[in-house]
Amino acid sequence: MSADLKRRKFIKGASLAGLAGLGGLALATGTAAQTAGSDVTLRGTGDLGVIIERADGSVLIVDTTRRTVIWRVEGLGDLSHASAVFSRDARYVFVFGRDGGLTKVDILEGRIAKRIIQGGNSIGGAISQDGALVAVSNYEPGGVKIFDAETLDLVADIPATWGPDGARSKTVGLTDAPGGRFVFSLYDAGEIWVVTMTSGTPEIEKFPHAGALPYDGLITPDGRYYMAGLFGEDGMAMLDLWQTEKGLTRILPDYGRGEEKLPVYKMPHLEGWAAAGDKLFVPGVGRHHVVIIDRTTFAEVGRIPVHGQPVFVMARPDGRHVWVNFALPNNDTVQVIDVLTSQIIHTMKPGKAVLHMEFSPRGEEVWVSVRDENVVRVYDTATFEEISTLPAKAPSGIFFTARAGKTGL
């Protein structure tokens, strides 16, 4: 199938209800745009978004104002666990596939602008503060590769070598940081590396002894603190990027699977930490609670019992509410916590396999992907009313263009 035929624009107002079950078939309703530029509308990109259709290697480009699908773009490879970041101008989305694919999609024209296979097995990426560089974190071969955001030409290859025998470590928890930096963790090596790219070539600062098997990382919204969760022991490693000379500190000694090694159905995403007011809300690993952490001292100050093992714990952009989804067997449910009272104020069942949630930039709506129902549901965050439903094939991650202006997203 040619690239042009893979680009299909939905007819405005056409019923999309029949789409959900089509699987890998070409789209029945919709017109094929034959040439680049045709059917393309002059429009702002501030209210667009991307939904990953994980089973089909496709993405939907959506209009979050009209709550409609504009394009389906196919041919992105294995999108299980895929994530995405946006170009500085919010015209392109870079999609990181599990198969090592890095795909640059033009969201205005609804087509693949460029696609490369940059590694064997990758696990996420980031875009530099100035938008000029895209970095990808690889399991195989272990390391980070950095590409020109315009051309996808390789700019730097950073193998995650460690120890006396020069073995390579899987890399995880890759994020951008202020100062033209990227930060990531070495799973096998138990290290955190900070790479500064302002000179054009990587300057690497290595922080060993981060702990056993860091499996994911996150950066606070201001870009100051990088934290890595540990699979091999309890506690987390933290690096203050304002004062890297102070080295790593260990926080939350009780955070993790615990001595009894609880069964964990899904390691919670650390991206899903919620900063709300002077507190952080964090998924308890393998436990049915959300942990409350003081944002200044990073000490645990409370726990909120919830419906299952939390996966994403996400603050509404104004920080008043925190939305939580769960691992199997409770992944049909979403709960909402009021930050002022630490009480659950709402429980809803969007359907089987709620995988991700994305708030509109100023928080009036949330889009929820329900994989096994083949829908994305849109809720009013004030009333919890369902406003709209969009068909999508096994949807997982949802990413809105406002991320382009934010650190760590």
Next chain:
Amino acid sequence: MSADLKRRKFIKGASLAGLAGLGGLALATGTAAQTAGSDVTLRGTGDLGVIIERADGSVLIVDTTRRTVIWRVEGLGDLSHASAVFSRDARYVFVFGRDGGLTKVDILEGRIAKRIIQGGNSIGGAISQDGALVAVSNYEPGGVKIFDAETLDLVADIPATWGPDGARSKTVGLTDAPGGRFVFSLYDAGEIWVVTMTSGTPEIEKFPHAGALPYDGLITPDGRYYMAGLFGEDGMAMLDLWQTEKGLTRILPDYGRGEEKLPVYKMPHLEGWAAAGDKLFVPGVGRHHVVIIDRTTFAEVGRIPVHGQPVFVMARPDGRHVWVNFALPNNDTVQVIDVLTSQIIHTMKPGKAVLHMEFSPRGEEVWVSVRDENVVRVYDTATFEEISTLPAKAPSGIFFTARAGKTGL
């Protein structure tokens, strides 16, 4: 001059050096785009911005990635003290002029999409959380008008009447807030009003006894706390929008002009409060210092001596540095404070009449308008090196499209 002739696109790569001194003359270099849609480029709008040219009633549309001027749009009336907000899709900018003009500019096509005179003397505006409504704050006749963002049709007229004789108050400090709300202060009445628009008609909650002559207001970045500065007495009025039933509280009893009524060359903009980490950095009124406030208790915790009377005190998006400009006779200077040490780490002199500063969304650059030099200077915020200079006619406010996704901007 027809609307079409008022729309001019700059030739890419053409020298702009000669533009600065042209005053009201038609632009010498540049081509007139004769019809809507011609010369218009399909592009993302995530990296665009608007610069107010206050003396000429024009705005420049700029590309912040290439650091170039794309369009000059003329015919916006009196733009002294003008401000601007962006549409949800980041395609349009709404410019609030001092003469009561509300102009909707299409930044992709570089033309006025719609312009109305909505009041006699206005002082800023806001766009609702969902992007559907634009509100304008008026001195004359005192009150707030709310318009459909699409059509600029009047949706609600809220006269700021108060007291037994039904006099109307000037309104100031208008901002959007989560929950589909607008918040503003009544200068003459000393009240704060919260207007909820979710039902389509205004529901007004009034908070009297805010203090003498509130002259401006701001909302914290999370949209929780609204604060009004007082011209008639010291201290500030604060409203917790999460708990409006608790009413107004008074904070910062020593904040203001003081008993001796210091000469104040320019009342500091409260928009220019900087939230960085667990602190707020606030311009001292009429004093040569920046006040540090604890973000939780709202108590003053320190003062930093600076070069003059601060006007804007703005945090770099990562919160590590705070940039400060000053009132006459020190308005040729900018100082940078390191938040970690509370020390001034850099002093620069961009030129006569530094009026405004705008950071790129992730903070790697700052654009500084220097009115009397007819330039906007772009600085690298890490090295303080000047990267670029753009000619502009008496530039004042600078507004980048990333504001579209933020509360209170």
